[in-house]
Amino acid sequence: MNDVVEKTALLADPAGERIVPGTDTAVAKKAPRILVCDGNEAAAWGVVLSRPDMVAVYPITPQSSLAEYVAQFVADGVLDAELVEAEGEHSVLSVLHGAALAGARTYTASCGQGLAFMFEPYFRTPNLRLPIVMSIVNRDGITPQCVWGGQQDAMTVREVGWVQLFCETVQEVLDTIVMAYRIAEDRSVMLPVNVNHDGNYLSNGIVRIELPDQTEVDDFLGTPDVNWHAALDPDRPMGVDPLTGGATGPGPALFVGYRRGHCEGMQNALRVIVEVHEEWARRFGRRYAPLVEEYRLDGADHALVTIGSMAGAAKDAVDAARDRGERVGLIRIKTLRPFPLDALVAALDKVRAVGVVDRAVSYGWNSGPVHQETLAALQHCGHRIPCLSLIGGLAGADLTQTHFERAIAETAKLLDAPCPREPVWLNAEDR
Amino acid sequence: MSATPTISFDPARCDGCGDCMSACVSAKSTVEYIAQSRIRIVRDDEAGCWGVAQCRQCGDPRCASVCPAAALAKGDDGIVAWDAERCVNCLLCTAGCIYGGIAFSPAEGHVVKCDQCAGAPQCVSACTRGALRYVNAAKLYNRWGELEDLFVPGLGGCQGCNTELIMRHTLRRVGPNTVLATPPGCIPGMGSVGYNGMLGCKVPVFHPLLTNTASMLTGIRRQYRRKGRKVTALALAGDGGAGDVGFQSLSGAAERGEQILFVCVDNEGYMNTGAQRSGSTTYGAWTATTPVGDTGRGKTQDAKNLPLLMMWHGCEYVATASTAFMEDFYAKLEAALDASERGFAYLHLYSPCTSGWRFPSASNIEVARKAVETNFALLWEYRRDRGLRLSRDIDDPAPVTEYLELLGKFRHLDAAQTAHIQRHVAAQAQVLRDLAGMHQDDGLSHCCSSIVPQAVRHETGG
Incomplete structure (x- = not known):
């Protein structure tokens, strides 16, 4: 962190001159600009770089500072966007529906109860094929009352039809928000994208990041064209979302056409996500596994499956276990929707047992949601392997290296013993 | 909002006496013959009452829209006016109007229609039962109808x-x-x-x-x-x-x-x-x-x-x-x-x-x-x-x-x-x-x- 120049909401370049993204400056082609900030500020910089026409916000912990950063950037003229301070999350997303149908590139962020409240328009967003980008600063759900991190919010809405990406680091949050617009606005996709970053861990954890150059981002993203397929524009009058259905006539087939087209868009997204990550690596020098990351799987006989920021501590635990001679690796899911079936199966095929660590609960299965997803993927593996559910990090609980060492040990047991039906509650004994 | 006058008819008050038609003939026709009246009271047996056939001074008059000679036009005063200079006697207007409001007069040699007697309709004056009234209609309907x-x-x-x-x-x-x-x-x-x-x-x-x-x-x-x-x-x-x-x-x-x-x-x-x-x-x-x-x-x-x-x-x-x-x-x-x-x-x-x-x-x-x-x-x-x-x-x-x-x-x-x-x-x-x-x-x-x-x-x- 010695190369840190200044910790500030606005960036300073090494010469001490304030730099405003979106303006042509002499430093455009210099070395990457360095910024020290938390995940919410990094997300806000990702928004600035993506140049949305409209941002609608409503505060909710732990998303609030992200909304505040964006509002400040608009107030400072750093971001030229319409800012709508709506009266609730339901309206936040509704405003963006209207804006997108009028041709706007749009952004918002929410989490937890806010996501629950916006569910009605949230549910409709992908069906309208609106390429809205929305951060979820993952938060656990009430009740019991809590304002802390957890992924119950995003996991609960995973069947709604949004693309769902989960970030591990603050840098990945910024980079993924920009990439999300390319994915969402791709003509073969045209779907909204959730960029998930864990509340508390990523939203408030401060690290050094690099800020991509605005002109290069402009070149990467291109000009938004978000309502070519459905518009509310007097120059192109059309009815958007007329009534369909009914038992007879063309309705049922029309409806199937929409549903099937949506599924095809999701499948196309698998390809586009890979292409966009590849181009990002080529242009900006940072490479992320687009769908599923394989970490130290070579020669591994068992592995943890993780998602989101927990992978950091989990990788440390894997490294320590490897140092002790254990043959363990890690699989990190970045893209949960569309489900990266082939990529996950390829990773699972390399091991003989997995333990899936969830920061959310699937009540009906007495298990974790990603555990259920993994079980479904295992059906497509060449061989049957045991798959243990481990649940931790609920309501902001720490998932430390110690917790993951236990997770590795529990997973290793599967190599010689039957897999327990009960999940392992990793924080149950924390004091 | 300014308004234009029109003649309204209340079938409940009409007893079919025909005084209105006589008044119209006296005022408008060159021959004293009741069929020359520009208002006609007719029996509606189905409804069991009297009805009226007369120009309604429509906001969007069909008689005018079908006229090939532009002899009929809705004026600012609300009256659908007939222009003798332009009329070619094709009688399309009589087919276009569904109210029986314009008809050919053999006596006159051209179509005739109600012109509201320059603001003092004689039919209304002759109606002792109040079935006919001369009332204001809003001009705006015509304007907005366009x-x-x-x-x-x-x-x-x-x-x-x-x-x-x-x-x-x-x-x-x-x-x-x-x-x-x-x-x-x-x-x-x-x-x-x-x-x-x-x-x-x-x-x-x-x-x-x-x-x-x-x-x-x-x-x-x-x-x-x-x-x-x-x-x-x-x-x-x-x-x-x-x-x-x-x-x-x-x-x-x-x-x-x-x-x-x-x-x-x-x-x-x-x-x-x-x-x-x-x-x-x-x-x-x-x-x-x-x-x-x-x-x-x-x-x-x-x-x-x-x-x-x-x-x-x-x-x-x-x-x-x-x-x-x-x-x-x-x-x-x-x-x-x-x-x-x-x-x-x-x-x-x-x-x-x-x-x-x-x-x-x-x-x-x-x-x-x-x-x-x-x-x-x-x-x-x-x-x-x-x-x-x-x-x-x-x-x-x-x-x-x-x-x-x-x-x-x-x-x-x-x-x-x-x-x-x-x-x-x-x-x-x-x-x-x-x-x-x-x-x-x-x-x-x-x-x-x-x-x-x-x-x-x-x-x-x-």
């Missing part, structure tokens, strides 16, 4: 529905440079958005959610303003989508001063889904969810006053209107449209529902009129810079029972319930008198507008 109807013909509204009337008139005036939001309810329910790939409207139109009409219009209007385009953001919403489940988004947009024209068509309940209770349903009313039975006596709460709630948001413009008073409605629509260029404009239309309120479909306008004449529906307008004004005198209303007895949904009311409604009507009228009085009183000339919060005034978009 604007394009932007809904398709054949919307599937119930017979006698006033909501369709409101929709068509509103969109005619607002015009094609509009994005129209119609949240679920009667308005899209009659097909205005479309069905299975077919459209119901000629402007960009969409179903918002029942809950988010004002929010979606916010995004649309702001994006066009950002792009320097002037596009009207129009909502045609029911009272449930506006005032119940949609009220949060409505309130938020009004508070932010979004440049939206929001028209609420209030039929006092969820009439599209089978006549269930809403927050706008009258006390005592039968609905599907406030049924009448051994213990149930209809709704047990008063309706909330949605337009007054909107006034307290400090909107740019808020008004109430009725389909029985169309000139008043048009004036308010003009004002609301203008105000929506500066901020939030809210127009509340009282729209009786023939199906859900249980009354004959032919009497919708009559019901709407009686609601106003009894003070049940109060007509007023609020401008942020001028406060609230009453649109008509409310000091001498008819008893509310004259309104209640027209409607099947009130058939079960007992005396106590009726008295409750009468008290509520009186109290609401007094609230409006007080609010309007604040404005009229010299010392408090802007009291009302000053106690209502000032909405953020957005810059008017390009």
Whole structure:
């Protein structure tokens, strides 16, 4: 962190001159600009770089500072966007529906109860094929009352039809928000994208990041064209979302056409996500596994499956276990929707047992949601392997290296013993 | 609003005496022969009464539109005038008119029609029973009739529905440079958005959610303003989508001063889904969810006053209107449209529902009129810079029972319930008198507008 120049909401370049993204400056082609900030500020910089026409916000912990950063950037003229301070999350997303149908590139962020409240328009967003980008600063759900991190919010809405990406680091949050617009606005996709970053861990954890150059981002993203397929524009009058259905006539087939087209868009997204990550690596020098990351799987006989920021501590635990001679690796899911079936199966095929660590609960299965997803993927593996559910990090609980060492040990047991039906509650004994 | 005179006919008062025809012949014909009359009283055996065949001085006269020689034209005085110089005696006009209002006269050698005797129609003077009257008709219908109807013909509204009337008139005036939001309810329910790939409207139109009409219009209007385009953001919403489940988004947009024209068509309940209770349903009313039975006596709460709630948001413009008073409605629509260029404009239309309120479909306008004449529906307008004004005198209303007895949904009311409604009507009228009085009183000339919060005034978009 010695190369840190200044910790500030606005960036300073090494010469001490304030730099405003979106303006042509002499430093455009210099070395990457360095910024020290938390995940919410990094997300806000990702928004600035993506140049949305409209941002609608409503505060909710732990998303609030992200909304505040964006509002400040608009107030400072750093971001030229319409800012709508709506009266609730339901309206936040509704405003963006209207804006997108009028041709706007749009952004918002929410989490937890806010996501629950916006569910009605949230549910409709992908069906309208609106390429809205929305951060979820993952938060656990009430009740019991809590304002802390957890992924119950995003996991609960995973069947709604949004693309769902989960970030591990603050840098990945910024980079993924920009990439999300390319994915969402791709003509073969045209779907909204959730960029998930864990509340508390990523939203408030401060690290050094690099800020991509605005002109290069402009070149990467291109000009938004978000309502070519459905518009509310007097120059192109059309009815958007007329009534369909009914038992007879063309309705049922029309409806199937929409549903099937949506599924095809999701499948196309698998390809586009890979292409966009590849181009990002080529242009900006940072490479992320687009769908599923394989970490130290070579020669591994068992592995943890993780998602989101927990992978950091989990990788440390894997490294320590490897140092002790254990043959363990890690699989990190970045893209949960569309489900990266082939990529996950390829990773699972390399091991003989997995333990899936969830920061959310699937009540009906007495298990974790990603555990259920993994079980479904295992059906497509060449061989049957045991798959243990481990649940931790609920309501902001720490998932430390110690917790993951236990997770590795529990997973290793599967190599010689039957897999327990009960999940392992990793924080149950924390004091 | 200026008006033009017309001759009206009341079959209930006509005994078929024919004095009007004789008077017409005397005044207009060169031969004293009754068939030369330009008004003809004819027996309608099916209806069991007398009818009239006479020029209606139509707003969009078919006789003129079929005339190949431009010999017939609607004048500024409201009269469809015949020009002898241009007429080629083709008689197409006689086939075009469906009212028998223009006919060939062998005696004159050309078509003849009523010209209202230069303002002193002799037929009216001759009618001793009052069946014929010479009355003023609003000129505006002719003016507005020339604007394009932007809904398709054949919307599937119930017979006698006033909501369709409101929709068509509103969109005619607002015009094609509009994005129209119609949240679920009667308005899209009659097909205005479309069905299975077919459209119901000629402007960009969409179903918002029942809950988010004002929010979606916010995004649309702001994006066009950002792009320097002037596009009207129009909502045609029911009272449930506006005032119940949609009220949060409505309130938020009004508070932010979004440049939206929001028209609420209030039929006092969820009439599209089978006549269930809403927050706008009258006390005592039968609905599907406030049924009448051994213990149930209809709704047990008063309706909330949605337009007054909107006034307290400090909107740019808020008004109430009725389909029985169309000139008043048009004036308010003009004002609301203008105000929506500066901020939030809210127009509340009282729209009786023939199906859900249980009354004959032919009497919708009559019901709407009686609601106003009894003070049940109060007509007023609020401008942020001028406060609230009453649109008509409310000091001498008819008893509310004259309104209640027209409607099947009130058939079960007992005396106590009726008295409750009468008290509520009186109290609401007094609230409006007080609010309007604040404005009229010299010392408090802007009291009302000053106690209502000032909405953020957005810059008017390009």
